[in-house]
Each structure stands twice: as C-alpha cells, then as structure tokens.
Amino acid sequence: MTVRLNGEEAARKIASACPDSIVSADKDAVVVDSKSLHQVAEYLKTDAGFDFNYLANLTSVDYLDYFEVVYNLISLNHNHSLTIKTRCDDRNNPTVPSVIDLWRTADYQEREIYDLMGITFSGHPNMKRLFLWEGFEGHPLRRDYL
Amino acid sequence: MEIERPNIVSPRELDIAEGQRIAQLKESSQQAIPDSDNWMEEELRRNVLLTTVDFVLDQARARSTFPLMFGLACCAFEMIGTAASRFDVTRWGMDIFRWSPRQADLMIVAGTLTWKMAPAVKRIYEQMPEPKWVIAMGVCAISGGTFRESYSVVPGINRIIPVDVYIPGCPPRPEGLIYGINLIQQKILKDSLKRKHD
Numbered sequence: 001m002t003v004r005l006n007g008e009e010a011a012r013k014i015a016s017a018c019p020d021s022i023v024s025a026d027k028d029a030v031v032v033d034s035k036s037l038h039q040v041a042e043y044l045k046t047d048a049g050f051d052f053n054y055l056a057n058l059t060s061v062d063y064l065d066y067f068e069v070v071y072n073l074i075s076l077n078h079n080h081s082l083t084i085k086t087r088c089d090d091r092n093n094p095t096v097p098s099v100i101d102l103w104r105t106a107d108y109q110e111r112e113i114y115d116l117m118g119i120t121f122s123g124h125p126n127m128k129r130l131f132l133w134e135g136f137e138g139h140p141l142r143r144d145y146l
Numbered sequence: 147m148e149i150e151r152p153n154i155v156s157p158r159e160l161d162i163a164e165g166q167r168i169a170q171l172k173e174s175s176q177q178a179i180p181d182s183d184n185w186m187e188e189e190l191r192r193n194v195l196l197t198t199v200d201f202v203l204d205q206a207r208a209r210s211t212f213p214l215m216f217g218l219a220c221c222a223f224e225m226i227g228t229a230a231s232r233f234d235v236t237r238w239g240m241d242i243f244r245w246s247p248r249q250a251d252l253m254i255v256a257g258t259l260t261w262k263m264a265p266a267v268k269r270i271y272e273q274m275p276e277p278k279w280v281i282a283m284g285v286c287a288i289s290g291g292t293f294r295e296s297y298s299v300v301p302g303i304n305r306i307i308p309v310d311v312y313i314p315g316c317p318p319r320p321e322g323l324i325y326g327i328n329l330i331q332q333k334i335l336k337d338s339l340k341r342k343h344d
Contacts, residue, residue, distance in 0.1 A: 131262070
C-alpha cells in the first residue's frame with residue numbers, strides 16, 4: 001500500500017528547504033504559493049527523503065474565487081505519496097508555472113487543463129488545445145461557461 | 147538534379163485548418179439529413195417488375211453485408227459482443243468486420259460522436275463505395291443521447307451522414323442489434339426498387 005504522507009509534516013520539511021513557499025497545510029495536502037511552485041516541485045523530486053519521481057495526476061478545480069491546480073505525486077522507490085496544490089486568483093488570465101521539465105507527463109495534462117479550464121502554464125513549449133478544436137471559444141469546464 | 151521538396155506545413159497551420167474544417171462542418175449541419183423512407187411504400191412494389199438477376203443480387207447483398215467497424219464508445223462493446231460466439235452475427239453473413247471503408251458496405255456507428263471526430267466520420271462515409279447503408283446504434287448516435295446538451299457532442303449522426311436504421315438503447319442488447327440487422331436486410335431487399343428509379 002502506498003503510504004499517504006501527512007501534509008503538515010511534509011510542509012514543515014518543505015518550509016525549511018524552500019522558505020516562504022507554503023500558504024497552508026492540512027493532513028491531506030500542502031498548499032503552495034504559485035510563484036515558488038517550481039522550486040518546491042524540484043525540491044520534492046530531488047530530495048532523497050521525498051524522491052517523488054512520478055507525477056500521477058495533475059488536475060484543476062474552479063472554486064469561484066480562485067482556481068486551484070492539484071498535483072498528486074508518488075515516489076516509486078519509497079512508496080509514499082503526497083498532494084500539493086496551488087491557487088491562482090486571476091480570473092481572466094490565470095498563469096501557473098509549468099513542471100514539464102521535471103515530469104514529462106505534465107505535457108498533456110497541462111494542455112488538457114489549458115483547453116478545458118483556461119489556465120496557462122508558463123514555460124510549456126506547446127501550449128495549445130488538446131480535446132477541443134482550434135477556434136473553439138471559451139473554456140468549458142469553468143463554472144461560468146454556460 | 148532538382149529535388150522536389152514536399153510542401154511541409156507547420157503543425158500550427160494544420161491545427162488551424164482542422165479547426166476551420168470542424169467549424170464549417172458544425173455550421174453546415176444545423177439540420178438533420180432526412181431519412182429515405184420511401185422504400186417502405188408498397189405501391190412501388192406492386193407496379194414494378196423485378197428481373198431475376200436483380201432479385202438474386204439483392205438476396206445476395208442482403209445476406210452478405212460487410213460491416214465497417216465503427217465503434218466509438220460503449221456501444222462498441224455490445225457490437226463486439228454480438229460478433230462473439232454467444233450471439234453470433236455470422237449467422238446473418240456478417241462474419242468479417244472490415245476496418246477499411248473501401249471494402250465495407252454497412253457502417254454501424256456505435257457510440258457518441260463528437261464534433262472533433264465528425265469530419266473523420268464524414269470522410270469515411272464518403273470513402274465507402276455504393277451501395278452503402280448506415281446503422282445508428284445506441285441513443286448517442288441517434289440523437290446525442292444523454293450528452294445532447296454538451297458543447298462537444300453531435301446531436302445525432304444524421305446531422306452528418308444519412309442513416310437507414312436506428313437502434314435505440316443504452317446500450318442496445320445484442321438481440322436489439324440483431325433486430326436492427328434484420329431490418330437492414332429487409333431494406334436491402336426492397337431498396338433496389340427505389341435506387342433504380344432515382
């Protein structure tokens with residue numbers, strides 16, 4: 001069974017390595033500031049204690065005030081997992097740094113999020129729609145689409 | 147010696163071209179294509195004599211249609227189940243499900259059609275040689291089904307291609323698909339009358 005790491009303990013270790021990056025943490029997930037997301041992700045991947053080399057899932061949620069991007073990370077060597085989240089307040093042009101250089105699965109997953117939710121990932125080499133066709137207006141999975 | 151370089155377009159231009167094609171298809175398919183029902187008229191049968199050769203050809207065509215495997219979604223599993231050993235569709239002559247449209251005469255569209263897939267369906271329908279028939283299997287192919295209001299679902303494949311037999315169900319049981327195949331066979335037997343007088 002993959003052990004789910006406690007978010008608060010993980011947040012303490014992350015905060016000691018990457019200062020000013022944690023917004024909040026509870027036992028399920030760690031909420032990270034979007035500007036330091038890439039630094040935290042790199043730390044989580046390279047640190048020997050965490051060693052998260054598998055990005056299992058990358059999705060986004062639309063709470064009406066803000067967007068939230070959720071990363072589910074798994075370590076294949078230690079067999080533990082962690083969830084980190086980022087918030088993005090800008091409604092018209094939300095941007096989050098891309099983690100494609102750390103985990104290649106983020107390529108298609110970030111394109112899907114851009115297609116359906118409209119969040120742009122800065123640093124992504126091929127930011128274009130995946131499921132819908134070029135010229136489709138709007139982002140259907142937002143709460144205010146219809 | 148001059149080497150002819152092929153015209154290589156960038157992926158962005160291909161995307162834009164595909165988007166325009168889908169947008170045009172969406173614009174031009176606002177109305178459903180009307181079904182050709184006049185094969186059911188009995189008057190035509192009584193007034194026209196059929197030669198023996200045509201009669202034999204129709205019997206042969208009806209009992210050996212080559213279906214085109216066009217399973218898009220969950221109804222495809224029921225179609226595959228019908229082709230498997232318990233409900234054997236080989237009994238009606240359709241043992242080889244063709245993958246190439248050029249070799250098929252019956253297209254069973256099983257599953258939800260999305261706007262992104264629609265130009266491909268239209269192109270494959272046009273690649274099938276005449277005479278050809280289409281079965282719409284499942285409610286998603288008939289009218290969009292549960293997903294009719296969605297931004298990406300075509301509300302019924304008869305917006306894109308003309309349909310001969312509709313099989314309702316979500317998914318239709320294999321017995322339902324077999325009933326639809328029987329209807330198609332009846333249509334093929336009677337349909338040549340209409341085609342001769344077109």
